[in-house]
Amino acid sequence: MNKILKLIRINMKDTAGRYMQQMNARGKISGKILALLPLLAALPAIVLLVIIYESFAQINLGYLALTYTNIASIILMLVSSVPLIVSSFFYSKDLSLLATLPIKGRSIIIAKLAGLYPYLLIMGLVLFGTTSILYLNDTGFQIREMAILFLAIVTLPIIPMALGTLITLPFMSLVAGRKHRNLFTVLGNLTLLGIILGIQIVMSRTINNTEAIVEILSQKDGLLNLIGKSYPPSIWLTKGIISSNLDFLWYILIQISAMILIFFLASKIYDQALKKFNQQENSGDSQKISYKKTDIKLLLLKRNLGIIFTNPTFLLNTVMTIFIPVFIFVLYSLMGIMNLNTLNNPALLPFRDFIVFGIIISPSILGSLSATSISREGRFFWETRVMPIRHEDSLASRELTTLLLFGIGQTILAITAYMILPVAPLHMLAIIITVIFTTLLMSKIDLIINIERPYLNWTNPTACIKNNMNVMISLGSRVIFGGLAYLTYYLFKDMGSSYVIIFIGLLAILLYIIVLYIFKKIYVNKYSQIDAI
Amino acid sequence: MLKITELTKSYDKKNKALDNLTLEIKKGELIGFIGPNGAGKTTTLKIITGIITADKGIVEIDGNNLATNAIATKKSFTFVPDHPEIYESITGIDYLNFIADIYDVSVEDRQERIQRYSSQFQLDHALGKKINTYSHGMKQKLLITAALLPEAPLFILDEPHVGLDPHSSRVLKNLMLEHCRKGGSVLFSTHVLEVVENLCHKIAIINKGNLIAFDTLDNIKQNKDLSLEETFLEMTDHE
Ligand SMILES: Nc1ncnc2c1ncn2[C@@H]1O[C@H](COP(=O)(O)OP(=O)(O)OP(=O)(O)O)[C@@H](O)[C@H]1O
Ligand SMILES: [Mg+2]
Numbered sequence: 001m002n003k004i005l006k007l008i009r010i011n012m013k014d015t016a017g018r019y020m021q022q023m024n025a026r027g028k029i030s031g032k033i034l035a036l037l038p039l040l041a042a043l044p045a046i047v048l049l050v051i052i053y054e055s056f057a058q059i060n061l062g063y064l065a066l067t068y069t070n071i072a073s074i075i076l077m078l079v080s081s082v083p084l085i086v087s088s089f090f091y092s093k094d095l096s097l098l099a100t101l102p103i104k105g106r107s108i109i110i111a112k113l114a115g116l117y118p119y120l121l122i123m124g125l126v127l128f129g130t131t132s133i134l135y136l137n138d139t140g141f142q143i144r145e146m147a148i149l150f151l152a153i154v155t156l157p158i159i160p161m162a163l164g165t166l167i168t169l170p171f172m173s174l175v176a177g178r179k180h181r182n183l184f185t186v187l188g189n190l191t192l193l194g195i196i197l198g199i200q201i202v203m204s205r206t207i208n209n210t211e212a213i214v215e216i217l218s219q220k221d222g223l224l225n226l227i228g229k230s231y232p233p234s235i236w237l238t239k240g241i242i243s244s245n246l247d248f249l250w251y252i253l254i255q256i257s258a259m260i261l262i263f264f265l266a267s268k269i270y271d272q273a274l275k276k277f278n279q280q281e282n283s284g285d286s287q288k289i290s291y292k293k294t295d296i297k298l299l300l301l302k303r304n305l306g307i308i309f310t311n312p313t314f315l316l317n318t319v320m321t322i323f324i325p326v327f328i329f330v331l332y333s334l335m336g337i338m339n340l341n342t343l344n345n346p347a348l349l350p351f352r353d354f355i356v357f358g359i360i361i362s363p364s365i366l367g368s369l370s371a372t373s374i375s376r377e378g379r380f381f382w383e384t385r386v387m388p389i390r391h392e393d394s395l396a397s398r399e400l401t402t403l404l405l406f407g408i409g410q411t412i413l414a415i416t417a418y419m420i421l422p423v424a425p426l427h428m429l430a431i432i433i434t435v436i437f438t439t440l441l442m443s444k445i446d447l448i449i450n451i452e453r454p455y456l457n458w459t460n461p462t463a464c465i466k467n468n469m470n471v472m473i474s475l476g477s478r479v480i481f482g483g484l485a486y487l488t489y490y491l492f493k494d495m496g497s498s499y500v501i502i503f504i505g506l507l508a509i510l511l512y513i514i515v516l517y518i519f520k521k522i523y524v525n526k527y528s529q530i531d532a533i
Numbered sequence: 534m535l536k537i538t539e540l541t542k543s544y545d546k547k548n549k550a551l552d553n554l555t556l557e558i559k560k561g562e563l564i565g566f567i568g569p570n571g572a573g574k575t576t577t578l579k580i581i582t583g584i585i586t587a588d589k590g591i592v593e594i595d596g597n598n599l600a601t602n603a604i605a606t607k608k609s610f611t612f613v614p615d616h617p618e619i620y621e622s623i624t625g626i627d628y629l630n631f632i633a634d635i636y637d638v639s640v641e642d643r644q645e646r647i648q649r650y651s652s653q654f655q656l657d658h659a660l661g662k663k664i665n666t667y668s669h670g671m672k673q674k675l676l677i678t679a680a681l682l683p684e685a686p687l688f689i690l691d692e693p694h695v696g697l698d699p700h701s702s703r704v705l706k707n708l709m710l711e712h713c714r715k716g717g718s719v720l721f722s723t724h725v726l727e728v729v730e731n732l733c734h735k736i737a738i739i740n741k742g743n744l745i746a747f748d749t750l751d752n753i754k755q756n757k758d759l760s761l762e763e764t765f766l767e768m769t770d771h772e
Binding site for chain 1: 579582583584603604605606607608611612614618619620621622623627628631632634635636663665
């Protein structure tokens with residue numbers, strides 16, 4: 001037990017140290033402001049939660065918002081825990097050090113899980129915590145309810161962590177030692193996500209006719225049971241909060257059993273999966289030797305793509321980024337917020353151009369591949385420094401990598417969107433041109449962000465992407481552009497949607513020229529001064 | 534102290550990185566482990582220290598079997614790897630305290646030892662700094678200090694002299710000798726034959742995964758008038 005704590009402590013110190021170093025590198029005040037940025041990102045979520053809560057509260061069923069967000073937190077945590085587990089269990093650098101120390105495999109697993117806990121807890125705090133406060137505010141902050149909700153929040157990550165571990169590890173031990181294990185890892189992760197989401201879809205497909213609704217409403221706890229069906233502990237928790245101590249006891253018992261299960265499986269997990277995975281490095285046949293000459297730019301492009309494709313975390317992140325709208329759509333349709341019919345609704349027809357535009361542009365708005373294009377290189381960055389390559393080429397190849405990936409994703413999205421929601425060809429042309437320039441603009445801005453904050457010294461790939469403020473700042477730039485685009489809409493909306501889109505495109509071109517000028521003037525040089533580690 | 538029996542390891546199921554390697558090291562012995570690049574030195578040391586597992590074979594340290602009694606076995610050795618991958622965003626002293634905690638070194642002992650070793654290695658001024666600000670040699674010395682800290686009976690090092698300045702290299706040699714004098718054992722790999730010649734009680738030579746010699750310097754030279762370098766080249770020559 002003592003050693004587990006030591007292990008957790010050294011890991012926390014390491015993480016905190018890295019975080020502080022990253023912050024202090026750019027002055028104290030800006031560092032503090034940056035630290036607050038993630039809160040900004042949580043704001044829209046909080047607004048949405050207030051709306052959800054209010055709509056439940058209006059029909060005097062405020063507690064259902066608790067059930068709802070409890071399940072939502074569990075799904076979110078489960079979905080995020082899978083890549084986190086893969087990255088910190090299988091691709092983290094301290095594993096060979098830990099293997100030589102007299103520490104039980106079980107302790108290593110438990111310490112690693114404890115390291116994931118804070119991330120998941122934050123998600124729980126935003127989702128379930130917000131709703132809890134809204135609920136408590138309505139019911140007058142009673143001690144009993146407060147105590148139960150507090151317990152519920154701190155135990156919230158346990159089940160997703162346990163489930164995440166249980167599904168990830170057998171799969172990873174299967175993959176260990178395979179030739180294309182990185183590819184398998186990504187495919188497996190995507191399948192897992194698909195399965196998790198699929199189960200949700202099946203579970204939530206109940207209310208499709210009014211009779212069913214009436215029947216549900218006529219039963220005692222009918223709605224509660226319906227909402228909580230996919231995850232019964234959420235029902236026990238809700239009942240526990242409202243009145244029943246027994247139900248809360250059930251809820252706590254299931255958390256404890258999940259903990260016990262993990263505890264007993266941990267040493268097996270370590271031996272079977274972790275150790276096995278980490279020793280069969282680079283197995284496979286040696287490849288054919290070739291002395292072919294390749295153009296430098298192509299070489300750099302291949303190198304940048306290679307960094308993404310040989311690392312499961314980066315690849316998964318990239319794929320997810322490109323298909324964000326698809327994922328959001330699936331998520332929304334299973335939460336019952338919208339489906340294909342909603343999009344085809346005649347009432348939305350005047351906005352169709354904007355919807356199509358929004359779908360196609362989304363990868364470059366929500367994904368910030370360029371913002372980590374230098375960071376991703378990490379310890380290999382020195383190579384581009386040592387080799388006789390022009391900085392412009394090196395930068396261009398990074399941008400090209402982003403554009404290539406987005407291009408593929410956006411083409412697929414454009415074709416799909418055009419088939420589902422046909423718009424006039426000329427309008428489509430305007431949309432595409434605007435998308436192209438907005439994408440160029442965004443990737444340039446991201447590259448500048450990454451040059452300002454290279455962050456090369458990361459220990460595991462998830463840290464490179466997720467703990468990286470660059471992504472936040474990049475999203476901030478999107479918010480600003482979004483504001484300007486809305487202003488354009490506001491000013492020109494009477495001229496019709498295609499004109500608005502054209503004007504947004506002109507705005508993007510104008511901004512792109514300005515950014516390009518700044519980039520050439522300042523940032524190519526600044527890039528040349530980044531210290532490799 | 535250390536007994537390895539018939540270790541076999543293949544990374545790709547075709548070529549054997551280690552082939553039936555058997556070796557025994559007694560208390561108080563200082564063993565140099567040499568061989569050409571890719572001969573299997575690092576692989577052997579990684580198997581002994583539990584970083585990777587062998588396909589076949591037994592590792593026993595101080596009477597404990599690594600496979601069946603991992604924790605007890607790991608308490609009786611410490612390891613300095615060739616490519617140190619450790620926590621980097623903590624200070625040197627944080628790292629040393631972590632190691633001391635893991636090996637249950639008392640506060641008095643750790644203070645005395647850390648002060649002694651770090652001043653010998655001229656590292657004392659840097660202990661409060663973050664590890665990612667260290668030079669290669671400083672990191673190496675920190676790892677050696679950390680490995681000395683628990684005073685485990687067996688001390689295993691993979692190319693420890695790489696990157697050390699002449700002073701630190703001398704300090705390390707003395708520390709290794711002192712460790713053996715106190716009854717401990719040392720196993721280290723190196724490419725610096727001069728160190729092996731002057732320091733080691735016995736020399737293990739490995740080539741293509743096979744142990745081709747394990748004996749005292751004199752026996753290996755077979756009383757011929759060759760230097761260790763010439764003998765080594767002769768024994769490992771491919772043609
Ligand atoms: N992770 C790995 N994956 C595949 N093969 C490996 C791996 N590590 C080592 N090998 C192979 O195992 C053999 C032994 O390598 P090892 O690292 O043990 O050599 P070494 O004696 O330490 O060499 P050096 O003096 O260069 O450090 C080599 O043929 C090498 O190609
Ligand atoms: Mg080696």
